[in-house]
Amino acid sequence: MSPYFGLLRALPFLFFLFFAVRVSSEHTSNWAVLVATSRFWFNYRHLANVLSLYRTVKRLGIPDSQIILMLPDDMACNPRNAFPGTVYSNADRAVDLYGDNIEVDYRGYEVTVENFIRLLTDRLDEDVPRSKRLGSDAGSNVLVYMTGHGGDQFLKFQDAEEIGAWDLADAFGQMWEKKRYHELLFMIDTCQANTMYTHFYSPNIIATGSSELDQSSYSHHADNDVGVAVIDRWTYYVLEFLENRVTSANSKQTLGDLFDSYDETKIHSNPGVRWDLFPGGEQEGRLRTVVDFFGNVQSVEVEKTDADESGSLKEDLVELARLVEKWRTISQDYAAAGNDSLQQDNERAPSSYEVKRRNLGPVKLAEETPWEKRLIGLSILGACAAIWFTGSALTGSMT
Amino acid sequence: MSANHEDSESSQTAMTSKPSASSLPPPEKPNAIQTRFGVVAAFWAVILFLGFPIWWKTTSIYRAELPIQEMLDWAGGKSCRPVFPLEIRFDTPSLPDLEAQQLLRITQHTLDDLNEFSAHHLRLKLADEEAQQATEKADTALTVRLLAQDDLSSPRSLLDADTTTLDVFYPPSQIPPPSSSISPLSSYIAGELQRLFAEEKAIMAHILSNNAMGANVNTPQSPNSQAQQQISPQLAESITRRLRRSMKYAETYHLAFSLFTPGSAPSSWDIESAVQAYISPLVQVLSPISNFTIDTQVQLYASFSPTTPPPEYDETQQVWTLKEENLSAFINAAEWPLNPSIGSGPTINFILYVPAPSQSPLLVNEGKATSWIIPQWGGVFILNPPSIPTSESTKGNPPHLPANALTPAFLTFSHQLLSLLGTPQTPTSLPLRLQTLIRIRAATLLLSASSTMGSLARLTESLPSIPIPATVASSVSATLSHLSSACDSLRQGRFMAALASARVAETEAERSFFEKSMVGQMYFPDEHKVAVYLPLLGPIGVPLVLGLVKEIRRVVVGWKARRG
Numbered sequence: 031m032s033p034y035f036g037l038l039r040a041l042p043f044l045f046f047l048f049f050a051v052r053v054s055s056e057h058t059s060n061w062a063v064l065v066a067t068s069r070f071w072f073n074y075r076h077l078a079n080v081l082s083l084y085r086t087v088k089r090l091g092i093p094d095s096q097i098i099l100m101l102p103d104d105m106a107c108n109p110r111n112a113f114p115g116t117v118y119s120n121a122d123r124a125v126d127l128y129g130d131n132i133e134v135d136y137r138g139y140e141v142t143v144e145n146f147i148r149l150l151t152d153r154l155d156e157d158v159p160r161s162k163r164l165g166s167d168a169g170s171n172v173l174v175y176m177t178g179h180g181g182d183q184f185l186k187f188q189d190a191e192e193i194g195a196w197d198l199a200d201a202f203g204q205m206w207e208k209k210r211y212h213e214l215l216f217m218i219d220t221c222q223a224n225t226m227y228t229h230f231y232s233p234n235i236i237a238t239g240s241s242e243l244d245q246s247s248y249s250h251h252a253d254n255d256v257g258v259a260v261i262d263r264w265t266y267y268v269l270e271f272l273e274n275r276v277t278s279a280n281s282k283q284t285l286g287d288l289f290d291s292y293d294e295t296k297i298h299s300n301p302g303v304r305w306d307l308f309p310g311g312e313q314e315g316r317l318r319t320v321v322d323f324f325g326n327v328q329s330v331e332v333e334k335t336d337a338d339e340s341g342s343l344k345e346d347l348v349e350l351a352r353l354v355e356k357w358r359t360i361s362q363d364y365a366a367a368g369n370d371s372l373q374q375d376n377e378r379a380p381s382s383y384e385v386k387r388r389n390l391g392p393v394k395l396a397e398e399t400p401w402e403k404r405l406i407g408l409s410i411l412g413a414c415a416a417i418w419f420t421g422s423a424l425t426g427s428m429t
Numbered sequence: 430m431s432a433n434h435e436d437s438e439s440s441q442t443a444m445t446s447k448p449s450a451s452s453l454p455p456p457e458k459p460n461a462i463q464t465r466f467g468v469v470a471a472f473w474a475v476i477l478f479l480g481f482p483i484w485w486k487t488t489s490i491y492r493a494e495l496p497i498q499e500m501l502d503w504a505g506g507k508s509c510r511p512v513f514p515l516e517i518r519f520d521t522p523s524l525p526d527l528e529a530q531q532l533l534r535i536t537q538h539t540l541d542d543l544n545e546f547s548a549h550h551l552r553l554k555l556a557d558e559e560a561q562q563a564t565e566k567a568d569t570a571l572t573v574r575l576l577a578q579d580d581l582s583s584p585r586s587l588l589d590a591d592t593t594t595l596d597v598f599y600p601p602s603q604i605p606p607p608s609s610s611i612s613p614l615s616s617y618i619a620g621e622l623q624r625l626f627a628e629e630k631a632i633m634a635h636i637l638s639n640n641a642m643g644a645n646v647n648t649p650q651s652p653n654s655q656a657q658q659q660i661s662p663q664l665a666e667s668i669t670r671r672l673r674r675s676m677k678y679a680e681t682y683h684l685a686f687s688l689f690t691p692g693s694a695p696s697s698w699d700i701e702s703a704v705q706a707y708i709s710p711l712v713q714v715l716s717p718i719s720n721f722t723i724d725t726q727v728q729l730y731a732s733f734s735p736t737t738p739p740p741e742y743d744e745t746q747q748v749w750t751l752k753e754e755n756l757s758a759f760i761n762a763a764e765w766p767l768n769p770s771i772g773s774g775p776t777i778n779f780i781l782y783v784p785a786p787s788q789s790p791l792l793v794n795e796g797k798a799t800s801w802i803i804p805q806w807g808g809v810f811i812l813n814p815p816s817i818p819t820s821e822s823t824k825g826n827p828p829h830l831p832a833n834a835l836t837p838a839f840l841t842f843s844h845q846l847l848s849l850l851g852t853p854q855t856p857t858s859l860p861l862r863l864q865t866l867i868r869i870r871a872a873t874l875l876l877s878a879s880s881t882m883g884s885l886a887r888l889t890e891s892l893p894s895i896p897i898p899a900t901v902a903s904s905v906s907a908t909l910s911h912l913s914s915a916c917d918s919l920r921q922g923r924f925m926a927a928l929a930s931a932r933v934a935e936t937e938a939e940r941s942f943f944e945k946s947m948v949g950q951m952y953f954p955d956e957h958k959v960a961v962y963l964p965l966l967g968p969i970g971v972p973l974v975l976g977l978v979k980e981i982r983r984v985v986v987g988w989k990a991r992r993g
Contacts, residue, residue, distance in 0.1 A: 056673070058673050058804065058805060059805060091757070091758070093760075093762030094762060095762070095767075131764065144948065147948055148945070148948055151943075151948065152943050153943050153944065153945045153947060153948045154943075154945060155945060156773055160773075160775075160776075165775070167677050169673065200892060203891070204888060207884040207887060207888055208881070208884050208942060209880075209884075279757075279758075326757075327804070329757070329804060330753075330756045330757050330801045330802065330803050330804075331674065331801055331802045331803075331804065332753055332756070332793050332798045332800075332801040333798055333800050333801060333802065333841070333844075333845075350707070350711070350840050350843045350844060350859075351840060352859075
């Protein structure tokens with residue numbers, strides 16, 4: 031009897047789960063985080079990788095405000111660049127990736143492990159502009175693409191530091207806890223790339239990398255005039271797929287198609303895919319379309335002025351017009367009631383919808399008084415002096 | 430000095446014992462042994478009593494104490510059961526007290542029978558009854574005015590669109606006799622009330638059911654499947670769609686009104702008066718929910734992106750049309766400056782697009798609409814101004830858009846703003862809808878702050894190496910206290926107060942979770958630790974440890990010799 035009873039009690043809950051899952055199978059916005067992590071001219075190809083991806087996601091509809099682009103070096107303006115102001119990812123130099131419409135959010139020495147983790151977890155200062163923040167929420171599909179020089183479970187940033195697979199996994203874990211993504215596609219092109227996603231533990235992640243443990247990822251080809259390799263192999267073939275088969279934002283190509291297009295004889299390493307974090311596993315994950323992650327949500331709601339259903343635009347307009355009318359009479363009443371109340375009204379009303387433009391004087395940044403710090407410093411100095419004196423006195427007495 | 434002395438002494442001994450064992454050093458003097466012991470002891474004392482505590486202090490991670498269990502309780506819905514008792518005042522000017530109370534009781538009874546979603550219920554009160562208990566007064570959701578009208582056969586009602594009053598006209602014959610337990614009038618009123626709040630109830634059920642807190646709370650008492658059954662799939666679908674469309678809650682929204690045109694005209698608009706007239710009143714009534722700032726811009730020579738399919742000319746109607754499926758590419762996100770990074774809140778964009786005279790009038794294909802909403806982003810309105818003839822028989826746009834030309838656009842923008850903020854569509858009275866919005870916001874904020882608390886608690890437990898500064902602990906305690914006061918206010922039906930508390934709770938919860946010092950490269954594999962410490966400690970450690978070992982051996986040997 032009792033198990034049935036339990037089942038009965040659980041039924042409504044199961045119903046919810048079903049309902050929740052059904053509701054949440056769609057996403058409401060798309061974000062892309064594209065990160066190159068290496069500096070210097072000979073790493074031209076890493077920046078070209080990222081810029082090609084940037085161009086692709088923009089082509090498929092993600093606006094600049096929802097793309098975070100991290101470029102640690104400026105190849106376009108590098109003095110060694112034979113084609114100043116441009117970056118190419120192919121020796122035919124058909125498409126200038128730099129173009130005149132590029133928004134780099136983190137550049138140069140701003141590209142650090144700390145900033146990257148802060149970006150993902152949104153632990154940023156309040157004064158960091160929105161263009162440098164990942165504003166994703168529980169309905170956002172996020173694409174994270176990283177490229178650089180890496181090794182077993184780490185990826186080097188700027189020759190100075192590295193991000194470990196653990197930190198990356200924890201960052202994604204925190205994103206999931208705070209509902210900062212709905213589904214996440216993680217792509218990485220570096221040596222031993224597949225080791226980077228081994229530690230992930232948060233759900234709804236599909237991860238793919240260019241090479242296995244102890245394998246290198248190779249560059250595809252060099253441009254003799256540029257003088258360095260211009261793109262990596264794995265990224266090159268991913269791009270080839272995206273350019274040739276995902277031609278519009280309505281494309282029906284799936285992630286399964288993308289991953290099936292990997293050809294190990296061409297890529298010269300074994301790309302990997304991790305499905306197990308995704309609900310439904312490989313079967314379900316393969317059905318996600320490429321534009322679920324590379325494109326933007328394509329939905330607008332046209333408001334028909336002639337519709338008669340309740341809450342329609344037409345009805346609202348009538349109501350709003352009435353509100354406006356009422357507001358007018360109220361403000362007239364205020365005017366009639368006398369200058370005093372009018373002034374009050376004027377003072378009160380704008381404050382709620384306008385930023386007050388005041389001339390602020392300089393503000394003290396720190397609350398604490400400097401005296402404490404000075405005292406501490408003085409006492410430390412005094413202690414050092416005392417030690418020195420006693421030391422010299424002791425040596426004096428010994429001699 | 431002493432070294433010299435020792436030197437000469439050792440050379441002497443070396444000379445004397447030359448044949449036997451030249452490699453053996455002379456025995457040390459007791460005071461040299463003493464000195465060495467002192468030196469080794471001093472070094473180790475410094476290491477143990479100074480170095481070790483400093484190392485411990487500087488490398489340990491400060492983790493403030495958090496009320497983990499309490500936080501998890503909030504997230505799991507064990508601390509608060511969100512309820513929405515809506516107070517409805519009965520104004521019965523024409524009825525004697527006794528009969529009014531009788532009517533009230535029966536109506537309340539009928540209402541309770543109708544209602545199956547226990548978290549959201551209506552409480553009726555007589556107007557004068559309420560006046561007596563002025564303390565702890567709940568917000569009145571609706572006033573029902575009962576007016577007798579002789580020439581009616583059945584009751585009818587009229588919802589005043591400007592206030593929160595429902596006028597019910599009834600034939601006097603329908604007043605229930607004191608003994609009866611059912612009356613057509615009361616069931617009519619109950620039905621009307623039920624209908625008025627049907628959508629709000631559905632939204633609440635949806636919000637609560639999609640959250641652990643709500644689900645937990647509702648399963649035992651009123652299985653939500655019942656509440657769901659009441660909701661038609663059509664309504665449920667529209668609610669989901671609406672919730673998906675509305676903006677994420679923020680403390681401050683920036684409203685950006687932009688005028689885009691492909692040519693040089695119009696280059697000015699009466700934006701100030703339009704905002705004053707149409708947006709300010711709305712912002713004023715929305716002020717309990719969020720703060721708003723307003724920015725405006727005019728962008729001339731704004732072209733579509735090259736990939737956007739151009740509008741097509743419709744010969745039959747002589748209009749230019751945009752296809753609905755192409756509207757998502759209408760905004761040239763790459764070139765139109767639409768992402769001003771103003772402050773910290775999200776921006777809601779409202780775009781007024783004036784097409785070139787050669788492409789005017791421009792309409793959206795189906796339904797001849799001129800406006801559309803882009804979910805979670807903003808709205809677009811296409812304004813086709815009357816073209817004026819310019820010099821050489823060509824038509825041009827007027828250089829200035831006066832206030833009256835902006836009226837339709839700004840009314841539409843107001844409507845879009847309401848939709849984007851998640852205002853429900855029914856009932857027809859705007860004040861009632863705004864009140865509903867307040868309740869919805871209070872509920873969502875309560876749930877989201879609670880779930881943030883749960884996230885923070887789980888994060889604290891799962892990442893033992895993340896620092897937790899004291900500010901986080903104080904933010905957490907502020908959040909928890911505001912959460913409980915919000916919950917209390919909800920229970921008492923004071924929704925404005927609940928929203929105010931919930932807003933503070935949400936802000937504090939976000940602040941505690943996104944505390945910026947709670948980052949660090951948190952994980953160090955053991956080999957990294959070795960790599961950090963070995964180069965430093967190896968060279969120092971070897972002589973220190975060896976010295977210590979030698980001294981201990983000497984002491985042990987001496988001690989054994991003394992015993993033996």
